[in-house]
Amino acid sequence: MRIVIKIGTSTLTHKTGNLNIRRVEKLCEVISDIKNAGHEIILVSSGAIGMGVGKLGLGKKPEDIPSRQAAAAVGQCELMYVYDKLFDQYHHTVAQILIAGTDLDNEKHKQNFSNTVARLLEYGALPIINENDTIATEEIALGDNDRLGALVSRLVEADLLILLSDIEGLYTADPRKDPNAELITEVHEITDAIRDLASGKGTVLGTGGMITKIQAAEICMEAGISMVISNGATPENLYDIVDGKKIGTKFIPA
């Protein structure tokens, strides 16, 4: 299978913006193992701004664009340094690809992107993609990596997109507020009722929330790609997801 795994900031970092070492080490181990089993893996990783906040000691995510972009510039290096070091333990070679929203409107850029990813996969490398946060302005920024993950999945003709977040999946109500909220394990169609379930809030350092995940699911389902939302706190779940077991919420195209 060709699998795109989107890793959210909340999975990679503590609330301080500093690396969640135990979590990220496990994640890289499991992803390496899945790759060793013969699957093609492409990562879409957030965390540049969050890790920049941690490394620069800013305390919280800045409000203004230049400060966020500066944090992303610092954090992107740190992010790739960590991935390079951890995946190298399992003899996997990482490759960084930064993509801007405008690239996705440009046929030539899209083609170059797809060709590069295809070649990296042929080489056995592990592409790690993020938005090019330092040049994107508010108008052209994709802004969230959930939709970027879906757009990448479509471009590389993935079989499956897995969104790792700080929540198990889509619930019948907000589980942080409603104790009766139940996990929805399968979605076959994005209806207005499903859209209404997605409340807008993400985490302190991340960007997306359930809304951007539902938008990602719409892009995937339209393209015939399955998508799973799962909690990144338990990286071992990735084994079961790849094996087709019921974990989190699975969006299944017609």
Ligand code: GLU
């Ligand atoms: N590109 C942003 C970053 O790496 C994250 C966007 C998101 O949280 O979805 O910090």
